[in-house]
Amino acid sequence: MGIWDAITDLIEAATPWTTAEAEAPAAQEEQKEEQEAATETKDEAKDEQPESESAEEQPAEEEAAEEEEDEEDEEEIVDPKEKFEEECKESKQCAPAKHHFDECVDRVTNASGDSEVKEDCVEEFFHLAHCASQCAAPKLWSVLK
């Protein structure tokens, strides 16, 4: 690392046709993998102890059982929030956000696999959800007790 490297670094950072990366992307992925590996080993450590397993499974089973009962008992309850937000998503007010979100979903689902850049639709989803909940909020409060 001589002084020439420092100068070329500066020039690279200042020239308009380069992209500045806050962190090296490749290194980040490696870190993620390491973290996953660490969590896996933790999970394995937990599996060795049988008490924890039963404790984890029990509430899950109970919840599942409750859900089934509820579905049988009261199917007529419709969540007004979901209803209003669905209406709002289709409304003219949220048409631009919905258009962008749908386009993004199409792009991501079709292009996944071969392309190197991993795009997600989180931001488009945020805009759509924000618009829908904003539009549904007063209607929702007029319905809820």
Place this chain on the structure above:
Amino acid sequence: MLARSCLRSTRAFAGARNGAINFSKRAASSSSGSAAEQSPLGLNIAAVASTAVAAGSIAWYYHLYGPTAHAMTPAEEGLHPTKYPWVHQEWFKTFDHQALRRGFQVYREVCASCHSLSRVPYRSLVGTIMTVDEAKALAEENEYDTEPNEQGEIEKRPGKLSDYLPAPYKNDEAARFANNGALPPDLSLIVKARHGGCDYIFSLLTGYPDEPPAGAQVGAGLNFNPYFPGTGIAMARVLYDGLVEYEDETPASTSQMAKDVVEFLNWAAEPEMDDRKRMGMKVLVVTSVLFALSVWVKRYKWSWLKTRKLVYDPPQASNTRH
């Protein structure tokens, strides 16, 4: 060009008075034009080059400092919750205590299996959410440690009104262990402890989408919730339509349960709110009366001074000299 237009304006004034000056100025302006015609190529090159330098330096500056750098992506920031028109947040409104009762039922039947509410004693439920007898019966359902007896043993006794609501786990480590490493926070002050307060918690509880948006990365053991900073939350969706059966037969939709439990949690965080608002009204009424009174007293006390009239009575001018 600027010089020429300046000259024209002065000419309008000067022209009528002095024709000679007018003529000489016109000669001067035409001579500067002839100087530019002398070397058009050199001047053109200079103009183009200086324009290019100016435009280029502006472009370079905007490349370096123009785009705003965000420390976090929107996903890391989390979706900001929508503002809901909570009735209890209005100036002259109290908590809806029927809603508090429903919310406490939701907490007890749903949230309490993981989240503690360690700063709320049974006695505080009396009169706000339950009657004394109901609260006593609820307290007696749980066992608490006694004082050491004669032999130094600590026995168990049924709960009293002065006891606090029991926590689902013995300590934080047990809570983490049972929840795959994630600690369910204590809910006593959660409304005050989160940005967005009631709106945030309501949005979080009802905001789980059916499936994460395309391409979103959801970590192992996490669930996608747009309102949670980072969008990966360890808590799965817990509120489903009809999960709770309300005693006042309110239809228990997801948003209804979320609204009730959020209002209850707001009460848990600031149980003094109703009293505080009433006290605030008293303070405003009394201080405004006292202020008006003090203004009147001041004006009364100062009236003799403020209403006096100073008159200068000059001695009568007389022509006689003494």
